[in-house]
Amino acid sequence: MASTAEQIKKLREETGAGILDAKKTLDEMGGDYDKALSILRAKGIAKADKKAAERTARDGAIETYVHNGKVGVMVELNCETDFVARTPQFKEAAHAVALQIAAMNPKYVSVENIPADELEAQTRTFTDATLAEGKPANIVEKIVAGKLDKYFAEHVLLRQAYIKDDKLTIEDVVKAASAQTGEKIVVRRFTRYALGE
Numbered sequence: 001m002a003s004t005a006e007q008i009k010k011l012r013e014e015t016g017a018g019i020l021d022a023k024k025t026l027d028e029m030g031g032d033y034d035k036a037l038s039i040l041r042a043k044g045i046a047k048a049d050k051k052a053a054e055r056t057a058r059d060g061a062i063e064t065y066v067h068n069g070k071v072g073v074m075v076e077l078n079c080e081t082d083f084v085a086r087t088p089q090f091k092e093a094a095h096a097v098a099l100q101i102a103a104m105n106p107k108y109v110s111v112e113n114i115p116a117d118e119l120e121a122q123t124r125t126f127t128d129a130t131l132a133e134g135k136p137a138n139i140v141e142k143i144v145a146g147k148l149d150k151y152f153a154e155h156v157l158l159r160q161a162y163i164k165d166d167k168l169t170i171e172d173v174v175k176a177a178s179a180q181t182g183e184k185i186v187v188r189r190f191t192r193y194a195l196g197e
Contacts, residue, residue: 007033015040016089016180044179057184061085063094065102073101075190077174080183093177093185099163100170101190106157109187114156122151157187 011022011033017040029035060078077094084090100106108114126147130140152159158171168176170187178185 007031007036011036011040014180015044016182017044041176041179044176056080057186059085060185060188061090061094063091063098065095065098067102070195071102072193073098073190075101076188078186078188079181084181084183084185087181089177089180090185093174096162096164096173097157097170097187097190100160101157101192103163104157104160105192105194106160106190107155108157109189110158111152111156123148126151157190 007026008019008022011017011026012019014037015022017025021043022036022040025039026033026036029039057078057080059080059082060076063075063077064073066072075094075098077090077097079085079090123144126144127140130143130147131137135143153161158169158174160170162168162170162173174185174187
């Protein structure tokens with residue numbers, strides 16, 4: 001099945017892939033746009049991950065968002081160049097992250113930002129609760145790991161399900177923007193204010 005120019009253009013815009021990659025992937029998927037999009041995103045994210053390990057992000061922007069005068073968010077999103085910081089893809093990612101913080105009130109950017117003593121205390125609490133439920137010792141570790149994953153999904157920004165598409169995490173949103181722009185993009189820090197808190 002031949003791919004249409006419109007589908008190729010749309011694939012390029014959404015993934016940052018080249019014309020030939022977009023056409024080839026679309027052809028390989030028999031014209032199935034969604035499958036081609038998924039494959040190109042995965043390839044782009046893999047490339048972005050490799051680039052991210054080699055580069056530093058020191059430029060970027062501070063995004064602000066105020067919801068009905070009751071909740072305010074300020075988030076620093078970094079990239080490698082001021083050129084990328086002005087692209088629509090970067091701005092959309094920054095806005096998506098700010099909306100997420102306003103709606104979901106995360107405590108940390110990443111798991112690595114959780115203080116060791118707090119993580120240890122949380123692990124101990126989950127372990128004690130699981131043992132108190134009378135669960136067999138051989139599965140306690142797996143249960144605690146599952147509870148920690150749920151804790152991270154609630155309190156860690158990058159692990160939270162994206163409010164506009166719960167099939168994606170915020171980390172996926174940031175990686176997709178990184179793949180589209182071809183630069184490393186990092187959520188550096190954020191502050192959230194709520195009236196009366």
